Amino acid sequence: MPRTAASLTAAACLIGMSLAASPAEAATFENYVALGDSFTAGPLIPPTAPWSDLRCMRSASNYAQLTADRLGVAEFTDASCSGAVADDFWESQHYGVPPQFDALTPETDLVTVGIGGNDFGFVDVLTECAERSFDNPFGSPCKNSYGDELDQRIEDLRGEISDVYAEVFERSPDATVLSVGYLQILPEGRGCWPVMPIARGDVAYLDQVQSDLNAMLEEEATAAGAVFVDVLERGHDVCQKSSDRWVEGLVPENSAAPVHPNKAGMAAVADRVGETLGVASGAA
Numbered sequence: 327m328p329r330t331a332a333s334l335t336a337a338a339c340l341i342g343m344s345l346a347a348s349p350a351e352a353a354t355f356e357n358y359v360a361l362g363d364s365f366t367a368g369p370l371i372p373p374t375a376p377w378s379d380l381r382c383m384r385s386a387s388n389y390a391q392l393t394a395d396r397l398g399v400a401e402f403t404d405a406s407c408s409g410a411v412a413d414d415f416w417e418s419q420h421y422g423v424p425p426q427f428d429a430l431t432p433e434t435d436l437v438t439v440g441i442g443g444n445d446f447g448f449v450d451v452l453t454e455c456a457e458r459s460f461d462n463p464f465g466s467p468c469k470n471s472y473g474d475e476l477d478q479r480i481e482d483l484r485g486e487i488s489d490v491y492a493e494v495f496e497r498s499p500d501a502t503v504l505s506v507g508y509l510q511i512l513p514e515g516r517g518c519w520p521v522m523p524i525a526r527g528d529v530a531y532l533d534q535v536q537s538d539l540n541a542m543l544e545e546e547a548t549a550a551g552a553v554f555v556d557v558l559e560r561g562h563d564v565c566q567k568s569s570d571r572w573v574e575g576l577v578p579e580n581s582a583a584p585v586h587p588n589k590a591g592m593a594a595v596a597d598r599v600g601e602t603l604g605v606a607s608g609a610a
Contacts, residue, residue: 355436355502355603358399359429360390361415361494362440364408365508368592369583375404381420382407387589389506390438392596396605399436405429408583411444412486415493427493434498438599439552440506442487442543446479448536452511452524452585455532456576459525466527476535480542487543491550504599505547505554507540509573509591510563518565522575557598562591 360366368385375391378384384404385391394402405426407419415426430437443449455468494503510533512522517529524532537558544554562572568579572591575584582588587595597607 355397355399357401357431357434358390358394358397358403358436358438359434359498360393360402360404360406360438361426361429362390362406362438362506363410363444364406364583364586365443366390366406366438366440366506367404367408367410369408369586370578371582371587371589371592378404379407379420379423382423383583384408385592387592389592389595389599392593393438393599393603396596396600397436397603403429406440409444410441412441412490415441415490427497430494430497430501432498432500434501437494437498437501437503438506438555439490439494439503439547440508441490442483442539443508445483445486446476446539448511448539449585451476451532451535455525455528456523459519459523459528462525463519463523464526466531467525468528469531477538480535480539484542484546487546488550491547491552495551502603503547503550503552504602505543505552506595506599507543507555507557508536509587509595510558510560511536511573511585513563513565514560518575521577522564553602555595555598555602557595559594562594 366388367383368388369383371385371387373386375384375386384406390404410419417425458467461467512529512533514533515530517524517526519526540558547554562570564571564573564575572587572594574580574582574586574588578584580588600607
């Protein structure tokens, strides 16, 4: 679907604001909807949102809730759900849980979207690579197995991601739409086997795959008229000490699901979203 004039205008204004706005110049929003998977929902980060369906495992400390609090929006709907794929935006993920797109209305003026990781199959890839690492912890068994397949998976997702943003703008044509990327999971090299059981030669390979996934999400979101929020900051991956990491390892040391953002990671994402909207970090 072509970009609407409203979406293009919103994107252009927001890009300029993200570069130069002060907190006093921040845009105001009344109706905010968050769409996404577990990297939005924040499974096992306390406290659990009391209004949330337990199957979606939404945290009241996820970046969407923090953003809503900082903006002081009149209406906030967190439709994110752990395990979500793009189809769950159109269809019910669990019995009794509405499709995520049902939360959008013509009055919605701010939307954040975090989707694509489960469609790509990142959890399955990490599980497969972890299993292979025990046979060759210093080699590249995962890269040798997958080869260029993961690059092709990313390319094959472009149409689906493009459709997501087209539908967002169709349902909420006047909304400012932010595409939120994924926090860094693995370091750029070496890793920390066996704490995070990824073979040494596969660490850089998988880190590049994640960077490529984020790059594709940025390209498709930007082409649709959304603004991409890059949250992949180095030095906070699963191999860092517990006080520095934003994503937990297979055995979490902070309260969070394995290989998912912790509370500090959610706060960091909320800061990046706030900076894009011209809101000071940590502002309430």
